[in-house]
Amino acid sequence: MAEEKDVDRFLKGDGLDSDREKEIGQHIGYRYDVNLVPDDRPPTPFLAKYIEFMGWDDLNWLEDVHMGYEEGQPAVFDRNINGWVSVPEGLELPDNQQDRDMIARELLIKFQMSERHPLIQLNKAYRKF
Amino acid sequence: MAELSREQESHRMGMHTEQLAGRSQQIFFAPEEAENFASPDAFDVDFNKRGEFDVTEMTQNQINLKIRELMSQGYGTIVVQNPGAKHSLGVGILNRLQLYFEGSLGYFGCGLIDGPNVRISGRVGWSCAENMLSGTVVIEKNAGSTFGAAIRGGDLVCKGDVGSRTGIDMKGGSIIVGGRTGAFSGFMMQRGRMVILGDAGKNLGDSMYDGTIYVGGKIANLGVDAVEGEITDLDVRWLERKLAIYGLEAPDGARNMTKIVSGKKLWNYDNLEPMEKKMVL
Numbered sequence: 001m002a003e004e005k006d007v008d009r010f011l012k013g014d015g016l017d018s019d020r021e022k023e024i025g026q027h028i029g030y031r032y033d034v035n036l037v038p039d040d041r042p043p044t045p046f047l048a049k050y051i052e053f054m055g056w057d058d059l060n061w062l063e064d065v066h067m068g069y070e071e072g073q074p075a076v077f078d079r080n081i082n083g084w085v086s087v088p089e090g091l092e093l094p095d096n097q098q099d100r101d102m103i104a105r106e107l108l109i110k111f112q113m114s115e116r117h118p119l120i121q122l123n124k125a126y127r128k129f
Numbered sequence: 130m131a132e133l134s135r136e137q138e139s140h141r142m143g144m145h146t147e148q149l150a151g152r153s154q155q156i157f158f159a160p161e162e163a164e165n166f167a168s169p170d171a172f173d174v175d176f177n178k179r180g181e182f183d184v185t186e187m188t189q190n191q192i193n194l195k196i197r198e199l200m201s202q203g204y205g206t207i208v209v210q211n212p213g214a215k216h217s218l219g220v221g222i223l224n225r226l227q228l229y230f231e232g233s234l235g236y237f238g239c240g241l242i243d244g245p246n247v248r249i250s251g252r253v254g255w256s257c258a259e260n261m262l263s264g265t266v267v268i269e270k271n272a273g274s275t276f277g278a279a280i281r282g283g284d285l286v287c288k289g290d291v292g293s294r295t296g297i298d299m300k301g302g303s304i305i306v307g308g309r310t311g312a313f314s315g316f317m318m319q320r321g322r323m324v325i326l327g328d329a330g331k332n333l334g335d336s337m338y339d340g341t342i343y344v345g346g347k348i349a350n351l352g353v354d355a356v357e358g359e360i361t362d363l364d365v366r367w368l369e370r371k372l373a374i375y376g377l378e379a380p381d382g383a384r385n386m387t388k389i390v391s392g393k394k395l396w397n398y399d400n401l402e403p404m405e406k407k408m409v410l
Contacts, residue, residue, distance in 0.1 A: 028396055029339070029396070030339075034320045034339050034340075035320070035339065035340065035341050035390070036363075037322070037363060037364065037367040038367065039363055039366065039367075040366060040370075046164060049166065050166050053166040053167070053225065054166070054225045054244060054263075054264075055176060055225060055227060055246050056246070056264075056265065057374045058370065058371070058374065060263055060264065060265070060282070060283055060284060061262065061263035061264075061281070061282030061283050061301070061302060063282075063303070064281075064282055064301040064302065064320065064321065076158075079281065085157065085158055086157045086158070087157075087158060088157060088158055088159070107158045109166075110158070110162040110163070110164060110165070111158055111159075111162060112168070113163075113165035113166065113167060113168055113169070114159075114162050114163060114165065114169075115169055116159070120168070120169055120170065123170055
């Protein structure tokens with residue numbers, strides 16, 4: 001975390017840094033800094049309203065949501081579907097990870113709370129009580 | 130003869146690399162998505178609508194169904210009186226809610242919750258908030274073992290002491306302990322943050338894959354592959370903000386806490402493994 005790395009390294013490169021990664025041809029670990037805690041910047045207006053609506057004092061579970069990079073594309077991991085959701089093409093990414101993470105959190109909440117989220121469809125199909 | 134690399138050796142044996150692809154599901158965010166704050170199937174509750182009920186004569190199943198019934202009627206603040214350390218209370222709540230337990234909970238209290246703010250005035254037994262997804266759970270007194278087992282997100286706070294294996298297999302979220310924790314806290318931790326303001330027992334962070342543990346007191350000893358990390362300004366600011374929310378502070382200041390992270394020496398990934406497994410099995 002103390003080490004400053006290029007914010008676009010997972011978009012520009014293959015993420016194979018260590019000898020072990022080069023040997024197996026595969027990046028080890030998450031394609032973002034899983035331990036990065038949010039800094040002092042305020043949440044986006046949408047997230048501020050969401051936090052107030054939930055009755056929380058901070059980002060709560062969204063502290064663990066980051067902008068990741070999957071198959072060369074910026075994406076956010078949605079734990080509810082156990083998969084990556086890609087960021088719309090053309091979205092201009094800020095030049096630092098903290099701002100990118102805030103965008104990722106907003107996109108994820110909007111997606112999870114929408115009718116087109118797969119969990120909503122599964123819930124309709126399989127809910128027992 | 131030049132020494133063969135491990136990959137070349139495997140190829141000669143008939144095994145070929147099988148690149149593990151990601152888990153992209155080709156789903157894309159839609160820019161025109163509506164701005165909803167709650168899931169379409171969540172109960173529409175009002176924090177200003179308050180319900181109270183005494184559960185002395187009720188079974189745990191009746192209590193949980195009553196909480197659900199009140200939520201369906203729009204109650205956003207629910208007070209459960211005299212829970213009497215019954216097990217599995219307040220579980221599976223996937224809604225925003227202010228939930229108060231006036232007393233103590235037994236085993237597996239508030240497990241699998243996603244959203245509510247829970248306050249417990251007494252103690253809790255084993256596995257409180259197990260698999261919690263989001264929200265806050267604050268316990269005023271002590272907690273049993275496997276506190277926050279496999280927690281995924283949210284804030285889980287015990288202002289007193291907790292037992293062993295705190296945050297075992299945690300995959301996110303923040304566990305905050307105002308007092309001491311027992312042995313094997315942070316065992317197989319995968320991500321998230323654990324803050325222990327008092328002393329930590331033996332084998333702290335044993336076999337942790339990732340995540341961060343902050344300790345304000347003494348550490349009996351570290352587990353396998355848990356190593357001390359450098360505390361940064363960002364850590365300090367986050368700790369001070371987070372602890373202030375719950376009226377807590379580090380005994381000698383956040384700057385002087387000990388930070389424990391994974392040494393990552395136990396990480397053994399190999400993309401030959403799937404093919405090897407197929408051949409062996």
